[in-house]
Structure formats: structure tokens, C-alpha cells
Amino acid sequence: MPYQHSNEKAELRPAAGKGKRRRVRLFMLILLGFMVWAGFTIYDQYTLAQVKADHLRETEQRFYEQKQINEQYKRDIKRLQDMEYIEQMINKNLQMKKEGETLYQVYP
Numbered sequence: 001m002p003y004q005h006s007n008e009k010a011e012l013r014p015a016a017g018k019g020k021r022r023r024v025r026l027f028m029l030i031l032l033g034f035m036v037w038a039g040f041t042i043y044d045q046y047t048l049a050q051v052k053a054d055h056l057r058e059t060e061q062r063f064y065e066q067k068q069i070n071e072q073y074k075r076d077i078k079r080l081q082d083m084e085y086i087e088q089m090i091n092k093n094l095q096m097k098k099e100g101e102t103l104y105q106v107y108p
Helices: 002-079 083-094
Strands: none
């Protein structure tokens, strides 16, 4: 009888090996699906980060330009407190003159 008992185990082994291979294949298929999903997610996040970085650079550039304009306006406000500067601007832009002055215009 011990001989028959070993035959039963021998018959079960190939079936167990077949099931093990199926489980390994199923696990590999699930792992492959997960890796594909993870790859697409990483790629999507990377492209989104690139778009955000470009937008940030553009916004910082506009901020820098507006800051320079703001500084120019501040300098103009300080200059407008000086009466001499105001007289120069009136003479230059409005072509007005004081009494006793002669206005010369040079045409190119």
C-alpha cells in the first residue's frame, strides 16, 4: 500500500505545479497592468508639472516687468515734487515758455 500512496502524491504534483504557474501568470499580468497604470500616471504628472513650471516662469517674468514699471512710476512721482522738473516737462511737452524766454523749435 505505501506504493499506491506515493502514486497519489505523484498525480497531484503536476496539477499543483500547473495551478502555481497559472497563479504566477495571473500575478504577473496584474503586476504588468499596475506598472502600465503607474507609468501613465507618472507621465501625466510630469507633463502637468512642466506646464505649471512654464506658467510659473511666465508669471514671474510678468511680475518682474510690472515691478520695473512700478519703480519707474515711483521715480516719476518723486521727480514731480520738484518744480524745476515740472518746468522742464512743461517746456518740453507742451512747448510753453516763461515771459522773456524765446522758444526755438528745431525740425529734422
